[in-house]
Amino acid sequence: MKAGRDAAGLRLEAVRIRLAGRLLLAVDAAVPPGAILTVMGPSGSGKSTLLAFVAGFLDPAFSAEGGVILDGEDVTRLRPERRGIGLLFQDSLLLPHLSVAGNLLLGLPPRIRGRRARRRLAAEALAGIGLAGFAEADPATLSGGQKARVALMRTLLAEPHALALDEPFSGLDAALRGQMRDLVFGEIRRRRLPALLVTHDPADAAAAAGPVIELAAVAEDGAPPL
Amino acid sequence: MLRLAPAAIVLLLLGPVAAGLGGVLLPAFGYLPVLGGDSLSVEPFRRLFELPGLAASVLLSLGTGLAATAIAVSAVLLFVGGSFGTRTFRLMQRFVSPLLSVPHAAAAFALAVLIAPAGLPARLLSPWLTGWTHPPDILVVHDRAGIAMVLGLVAKEIPFLLLMTLAALPQTMARERTELMASLGYGRVLGFAHGVVPVLYRQLRLPVFAVLAYATSNVDVALVLGPTTPAPLAVRIVELHADPDLAMRFVLAAGAVLQLGVTGAALLLWLGIERFAALVLAALAPTGWRASRDAAARLAGSALVALPAGAILLGTAGLALWSVAGPWRFPDALPARVTLGVWMRVMPGLSAALGNALAIGVCASALALLLVVAALENEVRNGHPPGFRGLAALYLPLLVPQVAFLFGFDFLLARAGWDGRFAALLMAHLVFVLPYVYLSLSGPWRSLDPRYARVLASLGRGPGTAFRRLRLPMLARPILTAFAVGFAVSVGLYLPTLVVGAGRWPTVTTEAVALAAGGDRRIVGVTALVQALLPFLGFFVALAVPAWLHRNRRGLRVAR
Numbered sequence: 001m002k003a004g005r006d007a008a009g010l011r012l013e014a015v016r017i018r019l020a021g022r023l024l025l026a027v028d029a030a031v032p033p034g035a036i037l038t039v040m041g042p043s044g045s046g047k048s049t050l051l052a053f054v055a056g057f058l059d060p061a062f063s064a065e066g067g068v069i070l071d072g073e074d075v076t077r078l079r080p081e082r083r084g085i086g087l088l089f090q091d092s093l094l095l096p097h098l099s100v101a102g103n104l105l106l107g108l109p110p111r112i113r114g115r116r117a118r119r120r121l122a123a124e125a126l127a128g129i130g131l132a133g134f135a136e137a138d139p140a141t142l143s144g145g146q147k148a149r150v151a152l153m154r155t156l157l158a159e160p161h162a163l164a165l166d167e168p169f170s171g172l173d174a175a176l177r178g179q180m181r182d183l184v185f186g187e188i189r190r191r192r193l194p195a196l197l198v199t200h201d202p203a204d205a206a207a208a209a210g211p212v213i214e215l216a217a218v219a220e221d222g223a224p225p226l
Numbered sequence: 227m228l229r230l231a232p233a234a235i236v237l238l239l240l241g242p243v244a245a246g247l248g249g250v251l252l253p254a255f256g257y258l259p260v261l262g263g264d265s266l267s268v269e270p271f272r273r274l275f276e277l278p279g280l281a282a283s284v285l286l287s288l289g290t291g292l293a294a295t296a297i298a299v300s301a302v303l304l305f306v307g308g309s310f311g312t313r314t315f316r317l318m319q320r321f322v323s324p325l326l327s328v329p330h331a332a333a334a335f336a337l338a339v340l341i342a343p344a345g346l347p348a349r350l351l352s353p354w355l356t357g358w359t360h361p362p363d364i365l366v367v368h369d370r371a372g373i374a375m376v377l378g379l380v381a382k383e384i385p386f387l388l389l390m391t392l393a394a395l396p397q398t399m400a401r402e403r404t405e406l407m408a409s410l411g412y413g414r415v416l417g418f419a420h421g422v423v424p425v426l427y428r429q430l431r432l433p434v435f436a437v438l439a440y441a442t443s444n445v446d447v448a449l450v451l452g453p454t455t456p457a458p459l460a461v462r463i464v465e466l467h468a469d470p471d472l473a474m475r476f477v478l479a480a481g482a483v484l485q486l487g488v489t490g491a492a493l494l495l496w497l498g499i500e501r502f503a504a505l506v507l508a509a510l511a512p513t514g515w516r517a518s519r520d521a522a523a524r525l526a527g528s529a530l531v532a533l534p535a536g537a538i539l540l541g542t543a544g545l546a547l548w549s550v551a552g553p554w555r556f557p558d559a560l561p562a563r564v565t566l567g568v569w570m571r572v573m574p575g576l577s578a579a580l581g582n583a584l585a586i587g588v589c590a591s592a593l594a595l596l597l598v599v600a601a602l603e604n605e606v607r608n609g610h611p612p613g614f615r616g617l618a619a620l621y622l623p624l625l626v627p628q629v630a631f632l633f634g635f636d637f638l639l640a641r642a643g644w645d646g647r648f649a650a651l652l653m654a655h656l657v658f659v660l661p662y663v664y665l666s667l668s669g670p671w672r673s674l675d676p677r678y679a680r681v682l683a684s685l686g687r688g689p690g691t692a693f694r695r696l697r698l699p700m701l702a703r704p705i706l707t708a709f710a711v712g713f714a715v716s717v718g719l720y721l722p723t724l725v726v727g728a729g730r731w732p733t734v735t736t737e738a739v740a741l742a743a744g745g746d747r748r749i750v751g752v753t754a755l756v757q758a759l760l761p762f763l764g765f766f767v768a769l770a771v772p773a774w775l776h777r778n779r780r781g782l783r784v785a786r
Contacts, residue, residue: 057680060609080683087684089677096781097699106695107685140781151681158685 007072009033010054010162010194015066017049017058024062025050025215031162033192036185036208040199041215047198048166050215054196055087055164056080070161070194086160088168088184092147094139100126100150101135107157125153129183145176152184156191163188163195169204181207229608231600235660236619238597242635242657243626247486249634253479260641261472270480277477279456284488287459290372290452291442291492294379296499297530299434301380302387304527306395307418308520310404314528318535319392325385325535327710327765328542329718331739332758334378334450335750336541338367339548341374344556344747346544352557361556368454375452379444381534383437387430388531393669394429398422413520415527420511424504432617435493436624442492443485443627446720449739459485460629467633467725478633486630542758549751568748576737576753583717583733583760586648590655591712591764594663595705601664602671603697606679607689620661632725639726646728654726655716663712670704671697700782702775706768714761734760 010031017024025046031037039047052058054068057080067076068083075083094103104122112118123135129149139147148168155163168184169177185207188195197208205212252258256267274280309315328336339345344361352358367374400422407417443460452458457465463481466474517523548554552563635654636645644650678700679692687695698705720735727736738753776782 055680055684057683079688080680081686081688083684084686085684087677087681089681091677093675093678093681094781095678095696095700097702097776097779098695106682106687109686138779138781140779154685155681160684164684 007069009035009071010037010196011067011069012054013067013069015050015053015064015068017046017053017062017064019062021063027066027213029211029213031194031196031210033194034189036188036195036197036210038197038199038205038208038210038212039215040202040205040212042200045215047215051164051166051196051198055085056083084159084161086155086158086163088151088155088163088165090167090169090171092139092144092151094142094147094150094154096140098139099135100131100137100139100142103139103150104154104157107154109157109159121157125157126150129153144172145180148172148176148180149183152180152187156187160193163193165195165197165199167199168197170199170201177203228600228604231597231604235597235601235664238653238656239619239623239660242653243623243631245638246631246633246635247626249637250479250482250630251634253476253634253637254483256476258476258479261475263476270476271484273477274480274484277462280459280462283456283459283462284484286372286453286456287442287485287488288492288495290376290379290458291438291489292495292499294376294383294441295434295438295496297376297380298383298387298437299430301384301527301530302391303419303423304415304523305531306388306391306527307415307423308524308527310395310400310414310418318388318531321535322385322389322392323707324762324765325538326389327714327761328382328538328758329714329735329761330378330382330444331446331450331718331720331735332542332754333382333538334447335738335742335754336538336545336758337374337378337381338450338541339544339747339751340537340541341366341377346540346547346559349557349559359557367451370453370455372453372458375448375458377534377537378447378451379441381538382447383441384531384534387433387437390430390433391426394426395422397429398425400426411516411518413517413523415520415523416510416515416517419507423507427500432621432625435496436621438492438496439489439625439627442489443629445629446735446739450742459488460627463629463633464721464724475637482630482633485627489627489630542755545751545755545758547751548747549755551748551751568752572749572752576734576756579732579734579737580756580760582731583735586651586655586723586731586733587713587716587760587764590652590659590716591663591709593652594656594659594712595667595709597660598664598667598708599705602668603693605672606697620664623657624661628721632721636725636728640728645726646730648731651723651727651731654722655719658719658722659712659715662715663708666711667701667704667708670701674700699775703768703772703782706771707765710761710764710768713764717757717760 012027012029015025015027027050029037039050041047049058049062053062053064056078058064067074069075070084075085094100095106098106101119101122104125105118108118108121112121119135123132126132126134129152131146131149134142134146139150142150148171165184169180172180181204187193197204199205253263254270256263256265256269305318306315309318340347342348343364343366348356348358348361356362403421404414404417407421408414410417412420445460445464448458448461452461456462459481463478463485466478466481547561549568550564550566551561552565552567554561632654639645639650674697678696682692682696717733718735720739723731723733723736732740734753734757738750738757741749741753772782
């Protein structure tokens with residue numbers, strides 16, 4: 001399925017996003033496998049808009065041109081669930097009505113069949129993030145760091161071809177933030193996933209050790225904050 | 227399929243109202259070929275105005291409607307302004323939904339049993355304070371000025387307006403605004419009036435109009451509590467319906483049109499009252515008057531909201547007592563004996579009505595829920611939030627007086643041979659159930675964090691999975707609550723059941739109102755209690771099922 005080596009990774013080709021005809025942001029970038037492209041900028045600069053465009057959730061109020069190329073395939077017109085781009089937010093967004101394992105099983109592709117095989121994989125994944133034995137736990141009883149790890153594992157189990165991270169560490173306290181950063185970035189490199197990181201924390205950008213795009217505030221000419 | 231849901235809802239709401247108005251407008255001007263009316267004339271109106279005491283009926287409808295609305299709106303605003311953010315406020319929040327679920331007629335019975343000359347308060351105060359050894363021969367219920375009816379309407383409309391206020395408050399930044407006004411030294415009530423009410427009232431306007439439309443044209447509360455000589459206009463229109471002389475159908479149609487005019491006039495007068503209140507507020511602002519000592523106003527607000535609520539609760543207890551009362555002589559505070567005899571006697575005859583109410587209520591609210599969920603899911607998937615037009619369609623059946631369009635709608639149904647069929651009755655109930663189900667569910671549905679669905683999509687799951695595994699389970703409680711709200715509305719509907727059901731589908735509500743004429747307090751106690759308790763069944767299920775489903779999930783427990 002994957003094209004030649006030079007095509008691997010995430011490319012943003014001549015992306016231009018406009019709001020009411022006014023240019024909001026312009027990005028050209030290539031993110032090789034295992035690399036992290038950091039997008040920084042003050043609130044209102046449109047960095048979350050860029051992420052929404054890449055993941056396929058751009059609000060119809062915006063108009064966009066340009067392409068999102070993932071491993072040589074143009075995914076710009078694909079529905080979000082067909083893009084293979086995993087999302088992580090500041091909140092873990094674990095489904096409150098499911099158990100911890102139930103949340104992980106939601107990520108596991110249906111290709112893997114059999115209830116027992118699926119549950120074993122979920123249990124192994126939990127052990128891998130130091131949460132062995134938490135399968136039947138209520139997500140609401142987990143600590144912030146535990147929730148973040150489950151959310152990360154849920155995303156990785158879906159076998160994404162790229163990750164889009166929206167301020168994923170902002171909700172954690174300083175000590176946890178470092179640990180979680182190491183875990184997420186480590187997985188990105190180990191699995192050779194191209195990643196797009198939206199953040200306002202310079203420490204995130206430094207740890208990502210990849211290219212950084214600074215978006216300027218565009219609110220000066222009366223643009224609405226986004 | 228999903229895309230058709232919003233159109234289907236609008237059609238189900240507008241269709242009967244438009245058809246019904248058309249169905250009375252032509253006969254009102256003499257045109258009804260089936261009954262020999264084939265030319266336009268104002269003869270029906272002439273005969274309408276010849277009815278004795280009609281002007282008094284019109285004035286009564288107008289006056290009691292405006293008074294009830296004004297009192298209910300002021301009470302709610304005074305209460306919310308005076309107690310917003312306090313423990314009293316939070317306490318009231320819990321009582322709002324159960325109070326709202328009590329059918330209008332049941333609330334009216336509760337009030338009647340409380341304020342009657344032989345009611346509990348009169349018994350407790352007699353004879354040591356009042357000197358009465360027999361129930362005094364004074365007209366408290368059915369008083370000629372309609373005071374009892376106004377009280378009944380106020381008691382029922384306050385919970386509705388309170389719930390609408392609670393829904394609107396978060397969008398008004400009420401907490402920030404009240405804190406700001408307090409920091410400037412304003413008393414709670416005036417600070418709320420200056421800081422929040424102008425924004426809040428804009429969102430309350432349609433509900434207030436709905437209250438006014440109901441208050442100027444209600445039938446069931448008027449039958450239980452209202453004056454009889456003459457009765458309010460809506461009741462007299464219903465009386466015309468019972469007239470065997472078919473020529474009276476023209477007069478009835480004219481009456482329906484007149485009712486439309488009366489409610490319209492009330493709305494216009496209300497616009498004037500709104501303007502006047504805004505002027506007073508605008509004149510007060512520049513004076514810098516702080517009204518910082520407003521304990522009396524705050525107390526009045528709490529009392530105005532708590533008294534009707536307490537009256538309904540106490541009155542319901544009174545109904546329960548009457549339903550099991552053996553011999554009960556006047557000044558005795560309690561009956562001499564307690565017996566289940568009346569229950570045993572009344573319940574067998576009531577079982578058919580109970581079954582009908584259950585069947586219509588479950589079918590109407592299930593159908594409404596299906597349509598509303600489809601429309602909201604369509605909104606999530608295809609992103610068409612309803613504009614003002616959609617909202618107006620939702621409120622239309624609540625703004626047009628029931629007596630004004632139901633007879634016309636029923637007439638058309640009768641022409642099509644549908645009169646009295648279950649499907650026709652279902653359609654009539656949907657007109658009133660749909661708006662409440664939609665208003666109840668749309669808020670929670672829209673406020674579910676959209677990022678959940680995004681995470682699910684990023685895991686490769688399509689919209690079907692998001693609906694089944696995300697929205698249905700996470701919104702189980704609001705979905706079931708919306709069902710319970712729809713059920714409560716359906717159970718409480720009097721006039722649609724009476725008119726469109728053509729007497730073939732008596733429910734606990736129509737039976738309770740019909741039995742009220744007999745005046746036997748024990749029988750009324752049984753039927754009114756059954757009628758008041760039936761909606762509770764729905765709310766009990768709505769609370770118990772999700773609580774059991776999610777018993778091991780802390781993140782879905784109700785806060786506090």
